[in-house]
Amino acid sequence: MEVSTREVNELGRKSPLAGLVTSVSTLPFSGPRRIASLSVHTSPLDQPGTGDAGGLNVYVVEVAKRLAERGTEVEIFTRAVCRDTPPLAELVPGVLVRSVVAGPFEELDKTDLPAQVCQFTLEVLRAEAAAEPGRYDLVHAHYWLSGKVGAAAKERWGVPLVQSMHTLGLVKNAALAVGETAEPQERIRGELDVIAAADRLIANTAEEARQLTDLYGADPAKVQTVNPGADLSVFQPGTAQSKRDARARFGLAQDAVVLLFVGRVQPLKGPDVALKAAAKLIEASPELRSTLRVVLVGGPSGRLQRADPDGMRELAARLGISENVRFEPPCPQAELAQWYRAATMVLTPSHSESFGLVALEAQACGTPVVAARVGGLRTVVSDGYSGVLVDGHDPADWARVVRRLIKAPRQLQALSKGARRHASAFGWSATVDRLAKVYTGAMDEADVSRAARVRALVADGAEQLRRRRPQRRPRRPGAELRAPAPGRVPGPP
Numbered sequence: 315m316e317v318s319t320r321e322v323n324e325l326g327r328k329s330p331l332a333g334l335v336t337s338v339s340t341l342p343f344s345g346p347r348r349i350a351s352l353s354v355h356t357s358p359l360d361q362p363g364t365g366d367a368g369g370l371n372v373y374v375v376e377v378a379k380r381l382a383e384r385g386t387e388v389e390i391f392t393r394a395v396c397r398d399t400p401p402l403a404e405l406v407p408g409v410l411v412r413s414v415v416a417g418p419f420e421e422l423d424k425t426d427l428p429a430q431v432c433q434f435t436l437e438v439l440r441a442e443a444a445a446e447p448g449r450y451d452l453v454h455a456h457y458w459l460s461g462k463v464g465a466a467a468k469e470r471w472g473v474p475l476v477q478s479m480h481t482l483g484l485v486k487n488a489a490l491a492v493g494e495t496a497e498p499q500e501r502i503r504g505e506l507d508v509i510a511a512a513d514r515l516i517a518n519t520a521e522e523a524r525q526l527t528d529l530y531g532a533d534p535a536k537v538q539t540v541n542p543g544a545d546l547s548v549f550q551p552g553t554a555q556s557k558r559d560a561r562a563r564f565g566l567a568q569d570a571v572v573l574l575f576v577g578r579v580q581p582l583k584g585p586d587v588a589l590k591a592a593a594k595l596i597e598a599s600p601e602l603r604s605t606l607r608v609v610l611v612g613g614p615s616g617r618l619q620r621a622d623p624d625g626m627r628e629l630a631a632r633l634g635i636s637e638n639v640r641f642e643p644p645c646p647q648a649e650l651a652q653w654y655r656a657a658t659m660v661l662t663p664s665h666s667e668s669f670g671l672v673a674l675e676a677q678a679c680g681t682p683v684v685a686a687r688v689g690g691l692r693t694v695v696s697d698g699y700s701g702v703l704v705d706g707h708d709p710a711d712w713a714r715v716v717r718r719l720i721k722a723p724r725q726l727q728a729l730s731k732g733a734r735r736h737a738s739a740f741g742w743s744a745t746v747d748r749l750a751k752v753y754t755g756a757m758d759e760a761d762v763s764r765a766a767r768v769r770a771l772v773a774d775g776a777e778q779l780r781r782r783r784p785q786r787r788p789r790r791p792g793a794e795l796r797a798p799a800p801g802r803v804p805g806p807p
């Protein structure tokens with residue numbers, strides 16, 4: 315994800331940016347004019363693939379950019395982690411990033427973030443209060459922590475809350491990798507609150523939609539499935555020549571068998587499975603020792619450092635495959651596309667995955683994916699058509715599948731074709747088309763319930779007036795002739 319930003323002044327009614335922003339919002343568009351997008355725990359300005367920055371960041375940025383192109387301005391609220399982070403930055407015209415001060419200027423562990431939610435909420439409300447009334451038509455919150463902020467903003471501003479959970483604590487806890495800590499009860503309780511407060515819940519897949527209703531008791535009428543996407547202009551299939559060029563660029567032999575792992579290097583993503591499977595492969599086919607390369611692109615993530623690149627280096631050494639393994643720091647998506655093209659196949663042995671953008675992007679580049687049969691990967695990878703889904707995480711099973719594919723170049727070619735076709739249905743434009751409908755639906759419903767509330771208030775007011783109105787006393791003969799006592803005005807009975 316390549317983003318360039320420029321710092322802008324704090325938005326005031328007469329800010330130079332106000333003109334720019336307004337000019338976007340005057341485009342004819344039936345959806346929201348401006349939305350507040352909340353991303354408490356990770357900034358859209360961060361490089362994905364390390365720390366807490368990953369698919370969620372990509373999602374927030376890609377959706378915001380496309381909404382802005384359609385005339386909906388987006389202001390993304392995130393927590394400032396550096397003293398010199400500008401409070402307001404323009405990502406692209408129509409998309410602002412507001413970095414609010416809540417807690418120390420440093421990356422905080424997710425377990426320490428709930429303590430900052432209150433301050434974050436205050437800052438979001440303060441930013442809105444400083445602008446003209448009715449600044450946002452809708453709040454879209456990402457991850458449960460942002461949902462807590464969104465629930466307060468929704469109440470205060472009288473606008474609908476659209477919530478994307480991205481991952482669910484109960485689902486993660488049901489598929490913990492060895493050595494991983496369970497998500498705390500505080501998160502589960504928070505998720506329940508947010509799910510109850512949201513007007514619409516965006517599920518990445520039909521399976522997530524079911525999890526929201528079955529595990530969290532979400533109202534099915536509120537849940538809408540919207541698949542995320544890939545930037546199909548960046549992740550494009552390469553020609554045979556561009557594959558050769560990519561390999562030459564990265565210093566990979568043209569005849570190498572390249573197994574690629576991309577993303578945050580943490581236990582949940584199963585990088586150890588990729589390494590152990592590679593060791594088993596070499597054990598079963600010793601001729602692969604000279605040609606097999608396992609490349610891990612990504613940085614450390616999570617509190618447990620057991621599966622970070624250093625831990626994986628140690629594991630590779632223990633497995634006796636150090637020479638075959640290469641570690642690369644996270645890189646922008648344009649470079650990532652070249653890694654995907656250079657690879658023979660991409661491995662995604664995740665223990666839990668709400669969608670799996672890496673698997674989608676790889677396929678968009680025409681690279682088959684061998685993925686764990688879990689969560690969103692079951693949607694992202696079409697088993698036997700665009701890649702192979704593997705049950706469980708036993709390295710022996712993974713080695714068997716990979717070996718079979720290496721030995722069947724024709725099948726790999728067919729999968730590559732299927733991968734391109736399968737991924738072509740998942741562009742971000744399709745995501746935003748669906749999201750725009752969800753936004754409009756939520757706003758229409760809010761309008762209807764607001765109108766109903768107004769009608770109820772009017773009816774209630776009329777009733778009260780009626781009750782206060784002086785009621786005519788039954789006439790007594792001659793009463794109309796009697797004048798009121800001096801100084802006394804007839805009042806209600």
Ligand code: UDP
Binds near residue numbers: 370
């Ligand atoms: N990514 C990146 N550079 C890297 C590694 C990853 O830009 O070096 C991006 C990648 O393109 C993908 C996202 O990070 O869009 C990871 O998303 P995914 O859904 O696979 O995993 P998550 O991080 O959400 O668990």
